[in-house]
Amino acid sequence: MAKAPTVYDVAERAQVSIATVSRVLRTPDAVRELTREKVLDAVRYLGYVPSANARGLAARRTNVIGLFFPGHDDLDYAAAVDARGDGGVPVVVDDDDRASETENLYFDEVLRGAEIEAWRRGFALMVAAGRGASREALINDIAGRVDGLAVLSSTVSDELLAHVARRIPVVVLAGSERDDGFDHVSASNGPGMRTMAGYVLQQHGVRDLVYVAGPGDSPDDAERLEGFRDALRDAGVDEATVPIERGDFTREGGQRIAERLVRGDSRPRAIVCANDQTALGVLDVLEQHGIRVPEDVLVTGFDGITAGRHSRPRLTTVHQPMVELGRAAVHAITARLDDPGLGPQSLTLPVRVVLRDSCPPV
Structure with a gap:
């Protein structure tokens, strides 16, 4: 050779x-x-x-940045198999509901931003997903392979992150700034939802509405819910009169909640959702039942994922800079690598309300 x-x-x-x-x-x-x-x-x-190994030895770095997201259970495709072809390849029924369980377009966009910035700065990106008891072992394993780590807020305990931060820079994505000693990068969740809900309440004059929240352990959801409540107070609406449904940030979860609302005694004039995937699930069900949007029901989301631009009708949303969140996380890590003495940094990126067909301009 x-x-x-x-x-x-x-x-x-x-x-x-x-x-x-x-x-x-x-x-x-x-x-x-x-x-x-x-x-x-x-x-x-x-x-x-x-040779990455040679570079790492020379610079005492791996030139790799880690990105950790919560994992998702694998789909049980075996349950959807109808037959096997002569070549032994499974033949399955196309089921959008099942596929939606593992979609997370928010993570896709954040990941894309992190990839762009890592490449621009000469780093590779290591992406990992874990859940439950596997998280601690996985985080410790990743921390030994990378120069810095970005994690989604509340997916890893502060104790574990503090342990990792003794060796490498740690950046927390999403949620509000806390006095935890870590760098934070997030979007303006509360003001964004306050503006969105305020538009529904004050410009459209809606009083009969439902808020579909996300999972209770999501820091982004907590900020958005508080922003929604602020909008109710701004409009002089009693919070006790407005139902709050608890979803899970998935399209399937939005479908389940919408089915309950449609089959209930009364249909709300507006459904304000804590994220776009939930709102898209709501639109699915309203269309199936022949309920017109926006004529009969207004629907809004939050995130600004690409799918919302192509839904029927197009989804009104609060657009957060997901790609920039990923880029900012990588930038924060590299800044701390260059200057380990930096104090904890916090960056909140602006959002904007985007009016489309599901809740049109007045």
Whole structure:
């Protein structure tokens, strides 16, 4: 087997320094185009593949950033199998309800932002999902493989995060800032929901409405619920007269709640949802029952996922910068790697209300 090319070989062929080769491979945008192309041509010609282990030993870093999200149970596809073809491949019934159990478009967008920023800064991204008792073991395992870790608020205990933070930077995504010593990156949840619900209450004059909250352990949901209650107080509406349904942030959960509302004694004029996936589930059920949106019922969401732009009708929502949340988390980690003495940092990104067909402008 031929000897593998080294960074020295690349530098010699491109007639540049080893440091320049390193910059091209880690932060290509920081190098002039002509120089960058010379180095990349040499890399391609020689078939050079950089060694992450060697870089890590030299810099005492892995050049990897960790991102931890709560996991989801796998679908039990066996229950949906109707037959097997001659090749032994399962033939299943397409069931959107079952598929929705594992969708989380919010995480997808945050992940995309983290990937963009990590790449821009010369880091790889390690993504992990765990639930229940597996979380502690998984977090400890990841912490030994990365230079910094971003986690979704309330998915990991403060004690475990404090243990990890003794070794690497930790950034908490979502939820409000707390005096816990960690960096925090979040969106303006409370004011966003206050503005959205206020538009329904005051511009559309709605008094008969239902709020569909998320899971009780979600810090984002707690802030959005408080924002909704603020909007009720602003409009002079007694909170005791407004039903609050507890959902789970999934489309399927929104469908279940909407079925109960539709089959109830009275139908609300507006359904304000704590996230878009819940609202999309509500729209599914209203359409199935021939209930017109927005003529009969107004529906709003929160997040601004792409699916809301393509729903029927298009979903009115509070758009939060999910991609920017991911980017900001990576930026916070790299900033602390560059300056370990930084005090705890907190960043709250702005949101905006986007009026579409499901709750149109007045």
